Amino acid sequence: MSTKQKSRLFEIEQESIAPIPENARHGKARELFTIWFGMNMTPLTVVTGATATTLLGLPLLPSILAILLGHALGGIGMALHAAQGPALGVPQMLQARGQFGSKGASLIVAVAIVMFVGYFSSNLIISAHSITTLVPGANSSVLIIGCAALSFVIAAFGYNLVRKVTQLGAVIVGALVLVSFVALFLNGDFWGNVTAGTFSWPGFLAMLAIGIVWQLTYAPYVSDYSRYMPAKSGTKGAFWGTYLGCVTSSALLMVLGASVGLAVKGADTMAGLHGILGPILGLVVLVCFALVAASGNAVNAYCSALCALTLVETFRSGWRPGAKARLVTSVVLHLVGVGLALTAATNFASSYFSFLSILLYVLIPWSAVNLVDYYIIRHGSYAVSEFYAADGGRYGRWNAGALLVFFVGVAxxxxxxxxxxxxxxxxxxMNGIDIAWFVGLTVSAVAYIAIAKLAPAMVRMAIPGTPVPALRK
Known part of the structure; x- marks a missing residue:
């Protein structure tokens, strides 16, 4: 069994956006835990956490509370999406056709692609910056291209190698993060500034929202990994493995970032961490961060390719993309991501904060519609083969009710x-207090339930329990 697993790591994955056959299902909850625990072990997570005590000016304790609460709440919605993977066996964004219709879902898929490429570019910038912090004369453009090349090689092989590399990164950087906390607690500047900052509700709720959106930005692709879990036994494991892995690592590193931001009094976060750790340990930690971020970025690259293939397949009915199509798409998306990283690096901080805010407003209505439809309206009963029908099958090309709710939720x-x-x-x-995410979630969920109950034809309701026909050839 071990030999077979090792050999599969370096075989090009043949599966694409078609349902994963039952005989190809494998994986356990602990494997999903390490995937998502490792996914957040990046400098980007640390830098985002520093926002609490630097840009928002919060004291440490309120920062920690906002970070923990935001991730804990956002993680619930994210993990509920992950639990859909084993049951349906398809990528998350393809499953959106069950709510929005085959053509209607293309809008959501396009947003997801922008999100994936944005996070991909952000990780490239931060990874390169970690190295230039150590070697000021290093060419950041060359580093960005090098990090992208590493990501492409891993993403090209597909699911198994992406999973294994991310798991390895979780172990390496996880140990170094614990060492970083010890070094931080031994640093006098940290304890001297532990009460610095001023509490404000706008700042607290802004950091809370950042935690929520951080988790929800994973929602469009958590099923891309949980879809390989066994259909009968994988749902519960997919939820808890994804939830605990993603929430624990992201909250842990953001708390580290908030603490470092406090200790270095608003200076560059990664440079400040390097100073706290010292020249040797700082070198090891920042280099490992950069390498893990570059390799872990393959998760964004892999999922963005699946989304792009889903988008193209929408308008090329009957086409079943294979390994070659995924590789070509991955090349194109890597080039786009590198281009964005090279042009956005000079104004990264403000652009990234705005990027997070926009994602929150767009993703909330989609997430609400998806979760309500899956868990409350249809109870997980979908005819998966109908997702691929030329005419949209029972879900139609455009599901007016879901699209209406989506736009109403955004508005x-x-x-x-x-x-x-x-x-x-x-x-x-309200003095800048942002509760838009809560309004969008509530309005979208209530509106979708109302439409589904009062005008089911508007969301083309399938009959729960209907047998799922075989996939059309």
Missing amino acids: AQIPFMSTPFYTGPVARA
């Missing part, structure tokens, strides 16, 4: 938004 958030480039009237009246 409902506008008065409550508080971003660097726009603040809605309600948020302004």
Whole structure:
């Protein structure tokens, strides 16, 4: 068994966006835990956590509370998406056709692609920056291209190698993070500034929202990995493995970032961490961070390729993309990601914060519709083969009800938004407190339930319990 698993690591994955056959299902909850624990072991997570005590100016304890609460809440929705993977066996964004229709889902898929490429580019920038912190004369453009090349090689082989590399990164960087905390606690500047900052509700809720959106940005692709879990026994393991892995690592590293930001008084976070750790240990930690981030970035690359193939297949009915199509798509997306990273690096911090805010407003209505449809309306009963039907099958090309709810959910958030480039009237009246995510979630969920109950034809309701026909050839 061990020999077979090793040999599969370096075989090009043949599966693409078609349902994973039952005889190809494998994996356990602990493997999903290490995938998602390792996924967050990047400098980007640390830098984002530093936002609490630097940009938002919060004291340490409120920062930690906002970080923990935000990730714990957002992780529930994210993990509920992951639990759909074993039952349906398809990528998450393809499953959106069950709510929005074959053509309607393309809008959500396009948003997901932008998100994946954005995070891919962000990780490239931060990985390169970790190295230039150690070697100021290093060419950041060359480093960005090198990190992208490493990501491509891993993503090219597919699911098994991506999973194994991410698991290895979780062990390596996880140990170094614990060492970093010890070094931080022994640093006098940390304890001297532990009460610095001023509590504010806008700052607290902004950091809470960052934690929620961090988790929800994984929602569009957690099923891409849990879909390989056994259909009968994998649902519970997919939820807890994904939830505990993703929430634990992201919260842990963001707390580290918030603590470092406090200790270095707003200086560059990764440079500050290097100074706290010392020249030798700092070198080891930052280099490992950069390498793990570059290799772990293959998760974003792999899933963005699946999304892109889903988008293309929408308008090429009957086409079943294979390994070659996935590789070509991955090349194109890597080139786009590198291009964005090279042009955005000079104004990264402000652009990234705005990017997170926008993602939150767009993803909340989609997540609400998906979760309500799957768990409350259809109880997980979908005819998977109909996702691939030329005419959209029983789910149609455009599901008017779901699309209406999506746009209403986005629009409902506008008065409550508080971003660097726009603040809605309600948020302004509340001194910048942003509760748009809560409004969007509530409005979208309630509206979708109402439409599904009162006008089921608008969401083309399938009959729960209907046998799932064989996939059309």
